[in-house]
Amino acid sequence: MLLVAIGNNRAARPQSGVEFADVVYEVLAEGGITRLLALFGSRAAPDIGPVRSLRMAMAEIALGYDAPLAHAGGCEEALRFMARQAPKSLDGVRGAGAFFRRVTHRKAPDNLYTSTGQLIEGARARGLRLSPLVRLPHGDRAGGDPATRVVVAFARLVNAPNIVTYEYDGRVYRRSVNDSPHLSAQGQQLAPENLVVLEVKTRTVMRQEPMLDMDVVGQGRALLFRDGRVHAGTWQKTGPGAMFVLRDTQGQLFTFARGQTWFHLVPDLKYVEYR
The missing domain is CATH 3.50.90.10 (YerB-like)
Structure with a gap:
């Protein structure tokens, strides 16, 4: 499993890779804008982005998966939380930039991209364990x-x-x-x-x-x-x-x-x- 924080402001759309995610969380950031936290496990994504900063709610959701989390910095509270909890962080602007890339067709800060291949490489280079995908329970459902x-x-x-x-x-x-x-x-x-x-x-x-x-x-x-x-x-x-x-x-x-x-x-x- 891999998790990626992805921008969802107007300048960030259209995004890359979201269609390959197994689960996507849409979380309010500020000013009515949302961020996406995408979980990848069953399909490879050759391009994922734009990778954006982390918010506290996203960090708390991510910790439950015990999976490498790709992001581009974050609010101070989220970064402190990450440091205390010692999750599997791959921060594209603080120490893990080798596993991300800047694209030329987008302006900063909406130009940081990665891929499942790059993130797997980054996780292995850092000694981070890659866990199997946690699947939601599937089955028929009556009523509603x-x-x-x-x-x-x-x-x-x-x-x-x-x-x-x-x-x-x-x-x-x-x-x-x-x-x-x-x-x-x-x-x-x-x-x-x-x-x-x-x-x-x-x-x-x-x-x-x-x-x-x-x-x-x-x-x-x-x-x-x-x-x-x-x-x-x-x-x-x-x-x-x-x-x-x-x-x-x-x-x-x-x-x-x-x-x-x-x-x-x-x-x-x-x-x-x-x-």
Whole structure:
């Protein structure tokens, strides 16, 4: 397994490699902008990027996987956390630059790229163990209510909206951002098989600058979208080194359709609309 922090601001799109990820976490950074934390394990990605800086919530999510984590620096809190927890960090701007590259078709800071091959080389050079992919539980799932259109409104700012829409086509959820298809660098529309929304307590805190503080350790409400239907439930993460556990309202573990899964962390489920 490998984890990569990827930019998702307008200048960072279209990204490379996201379509090859097994799991993607979309996490609010600041100003309504989100970052992506992509987990790679079953498929190689020849290009991944732009690699961007780490946020605290992303670091806490990553620690649960015990996998090398590629990033380009990070906020002070996240970097201190990384140093204390001693996870498998590959920082492209602090010591691991040999396993990244700068591309010429993008301006900094959205021009740092890597690949699964480079990161595997970097992990081995640093003596970091590469663990097998942790797969979500797969299986059929009955019940739920119809939901073929899903809208996640991370920000409704007039000058800088960030509204993600998914349309279910009978097989996958085709992703758009602000009414435009979200394409990969190869021109392929991003289209996961599963969507998860986690309601996470979020507050703005003042450090050197205003930052979002998200309680990803804890529990809260969750929604699973698969096969054109929505299922309500809860999530729990018992510590920074634990993974998210998702259960339905009957206490049974969520099961997922085979394919890619996107997690969306929002302050409140009112950020989500579906029909």
